[in-house]
Amino acid sequence: MHTILITGGLGYIGSILLKTLQKKNNRILCLDNCNFNNYKIRKKLSNKIIFFKKSISNEKFLKKIFKDYSINKVIHLAAIVGEPACNKDPEYSYLINYNASKKIFDLCVKYNVKQFIFVSTCSNYGKNKKSFVSETSKLQPLSPYSHAKVNFEKYLLKNKKKIEKISMLRLATVFGMSFRPRFDLTINEFVRDIYYNRKLEVYGENFWRPYVHVLDIANFITVLLKKSKKGSEIVNVGKTENNYTKKMIINKISKYLNVDNVYFNKKKIVDKRDYRVNFDKIKTKYNFKIRYSLDYGIKEIISFLKKSKKKEVFSKETVNS
């Protein structure tokens, strides 16, 4: 039996990861300061999970849990997530996303943790019109959010010998439902706004980005906990066929919903990220198959919207900015 610490475990990805991992025979600790009134989500999860409502910047508390529990593995998800959220207060976001992450890693080294999984982002690739980028491509962080992610990846690479196994996962943009749904993510937001026939202004309609379902991430992390070998690695998490432009996403949604209130704003660019990602490594190294398609996600979101109240899906708790 392992003791696994998951930071940010009550968030959009984290809560689905906890649900997946609680079925296995491990002791799970979850550290989350619950920025989105999301402490209540713990009631939907196993009562065997040990929850701490604390910040990852609370060094004294971090030291205590590393001292009190023999933690073998750490999955580090906690962060100020997304470009708009980080742009609001870049200094604070750097303190959390870089400085506090560094402290957690240093404690992992001190307390002999064997495996460290860091959830990074494909946003690190920034803008690359020409070809598909892969794990070895040049990074071009365009915002405080991706700067902190890139700098922490560098820190891990510099210290890669200090922990037996280190994985840095560059996730595609995530979609799909969770105990903490996020409607500030492209696909989730587009489906919600079209479902409610709200005016949706789409910027950079021909900009590319890769997408991945939240369950595929949880499943891949589960595989990593079991299968990864000694050493450090960077892995893009997604599927090469699931790179789409925003216009392509709107077309897909139009198979399921009437699209009459979408405006393509060709003049304004709000987000410069534009890249296509190659995901061969996750297939060749781990034989991992991405199972959930964009169509699956769109249908899942629609059925979630049918069951939910409008005020819930438009509440502040579902957006990070």
Ligand SMILES: NC(=O)c1ccc[n+]([C@@H]2O[C@H](COP(=O)([O-])OP(=O)(O)OC[C@H]3O[C@@H](n4cnc5c(N)ncnc54)[C@H](O)[C@@H]3O)[C@@H](O)[C@H]2O)c1
């Ligand atoms: N969702 C995506 O599309 C996406 C894509 C690439 C990478 N990621 C990465 O995945 C991770 C999880 O993202 P998410 O989409 O679940 O976002 P999220 O905002 O739902 O999850 C982050 C969690 O961390 C918690 N948190 C924030 N600051 C904290 C602090 N100081 N101390 C303790 N907990 C804190 C929040 O309460 C939240 O529960 C992040 O590291 C993010 O950068 C997400």
